[in-house]
Amino acid sequence: MLSHFQFKPLFTNKNIPGWNISFYYKKQRFTGIxxxxxxxxxxxxxxxxxxxxxxTSQIHELMLFHVYE
Structure with a gap:
């Protein structure tokens, strides 16, 4: 299970989609777009x-909940 999930918009114009994400999984930090x-x-x-x-499935669920709700 991933933990400490964070996201922030890639662009200052928040209407443009794309997010920086970061989280920990198996005691290792991962980042992505x-x-x-x-x-x-x-x-x-x-x-x-x-x-x-x-x-990917877990991240997609988190993004649906936090961003698209």
């Missing part, structure tokens, strides 16, 4: 391949 399409562009070392699908 969450695009409006749900695609995540990792800006640090990406998580292990077997964890990417699970993390």
């Amino acid at each position: 969450y695009h409006q399409t749900g695609k995540i562009e990792w800006t640090t070392n990406p998580p292990a391949q077997e964890d990417i699908e699970t993390l």
